[in-house]
Amino acid sequence: MLTVESLTLPALREAFAADGYVCGDEIIVPVYVSIALGKPLLVEGQPGVGKTEIAKVLSRVFDAPLVRLQCYEGLDENKALYEWNYQKQLLRIQAWGAGAGRPRDGEAGVGSGSSGRSGDLDGAPGPTAVPAVSDLEAEVFSEEFLLERPLLRALRSRRRAVLLIDEIDRTDDEFEAFLFEILSEFQVTIPELGTVVARHTPMVVLTSNRSRELSDALKRRCLLLYIDFPDAEKELRILRNKVPGLREELARQVVLAVRQVRANERVRKKPSVAESIDWARTLVALNWTELDGEALARTLNVILKHKDDLELYADPAEADALRLAAHGEPPAP
């Protein structure tokens, strides 16, 4: 098992290979440097080239818990960092009210607001309730009532965690700003509890599909790794790794066909590595042994996700060019 403290580049390379993640130094070196420097790694690339997978592999090879924060528009601190368990707090307050023998309408007023008036202001608390209320306040804002969200969980993890912040480009600018404070200090302040400092600096992987330009401040705090489509040889190795039962010849044909589609300027959505894996799996499941015209016609929708692209390859000339490319032959003149 790898440890961050004794990590070396060859060891990391070997661990990634053993885990079945096929890549070269262009990926391993930035990953290694980011871990060694304790800096977040921002991974960019087309969808489906294995960006998220890096965090998963790291979690496996370091035997570290994977904490994932899926970003979306409108994501805020409550969902990302921490939240107070309101329902539980309310129950505790009600239980306290019942125990202290307070009048029932006073209880309903605490916090729920449904009666439209506040019990604290309007109701007359008993003379002995004042110190108990401050106790209660301290209690309901204790750790027991704290809901850890991914960022806090990664900071407080007993073991070094891998924190995956997926699709950071989907969040708002404000959240991005909030995030880079955490990412550079690895600590966060909760007003009621104090400052939480990371027990172990988590390994942070951020992914982005570049649908929005990230701020320079965030980029500056991260190392940038761009993952491109793999070359034919690497993609072949990936297929061999990921698709059991795939015959060598068919694997080769899939790789060549996918590369032809990617190289076609008229294709709108280029098939990703994930899609070529799906395609190979489909072919295996359907017992195709060769990528002939019929196999192509029946399964091409696994890699082509756009109507225009499907129509493009419905054209016999394009389909034939693809079939020839899959068999490593130059297209007919």
Add this chain to the structure above:
Amino acid sequence: MTGHGRAFGAGPAGSRAVPLIAGRGFEGSLVAFASLLRHLGVGVSTAEVMDAVAALRVVGLSDRAQVKTALQAVLVKDLSDVPLYSALFDAFFVPPEERRRQIARHAQRAAAAREGSDRAAQDLRLGDRPLSLEERHRRTYAGLSEEERQRIRRFLDRAAEDGRRQPSLEAIVDRVVRRYLEDRSPLSAGRPHREPVPLGDESLDACLSEACLTLAEKEEGLRFVDLESVDEAQLPQVEALIRRLSRRLATMLSRRYRLSRRRPAIDIRRTIRKNIGTGGVPFRLSHRSKKVRKPRLLLVNDVSGSMARYAAFVTMFLYGLTGPAGRVEVFIFSEDLERVTDRLTSGSGFRETMRWLMGGTRQWGRGTNLGQALRTLFRDHEELLTPSTVVLVLSDTKTLAVDEAVGRLAEAGSRVRDILWLNPVPAAEWERVPTVAAFRGVARMYECSTVQHLERILHEVMLRGTPGGPLRG
């Protein structure tokens, strides 16, 4: 640091090892490298340089490919800078003997340039009297095609004959030639790339110049080639590049994209739904977010002299971005303004766009008057100046009626979302052009002479709404 001395300073001297700059050491070399990157427009912060030092401490210097990858991860945060970084890395981390060769080659190129300038000084005379020109004019002359140089010489010969009869012509001849050369400066044809502004350090300058040369030769380097100097052979590649980049940017735009800034208006339905868990008590408010509308682009192209070529490239890029039904309006101006939006279609190549831009226009080959052009814009197309409009002015700022133009631009600025000025003159030379300062007061000015510049600017405009902070490059 001492602990690393053995591992990094001396390192295995194999062919894959990375040589440092003599006398600068490990950190000094990195600092110099970062300063060169900055010089070429890649924003590198001090914190990133420190990270680079730390990164090399863990990676070592023994494997060139690893060092290159590690430094790239730390120093280059914009993918489009990667070719530039790569060329600079290859030119920078070289053994001393190669550095000496670089310096020699650089000196040779400089000598050739000087020779051209000397010849220009000889050619550019009115009879026996040298014209009153600056060095940059002579450089421009040296970069012109032989045909154009001949044209100027013939003009001077004729003027010399006339001048003998009418001495008062002399001053006019000076002005005409100067203006002619300025129209072409610094966009001289036939120059494969724009020489970077020298730093004054022989070895670093040689390295810079070498990197820029390599870059210009590579296909990916086309991004960094001055659009004015794109030749026939490169044209199809540049067209394909523009098409690819603009389509990529268009794909990003087509994603659902909403304004991220919170709006004061509360969205009741969402608020209640969000607070069901708290019995409907609105603990967390949801605010209405407004869908971002892509800005309407209004492109005002200067088509006088050498500007027409830039205009065609920029127009191609915009059309690739917005599609035929896109919200883009294209105007050209020289002496006056003309709307050409209806003549254009998307997906056209350079020549077609050029034809559309210039075909049937009365503006070809005339003087430049932005003031008059803006007056016409206000008079005839006032409805286009809305708060969602971003005005892009493409011009080298050389115009008549500067004061009027500045005033009108300021007026337009109060009515539109933003005014961006795309200036093909390199930023380093802006100081020397007085009109630049005047226009910078009323528009954000960006250097825009390459596909790379263009892509960056539009990326910012379209994906961020308005460019935030200074653009690099």
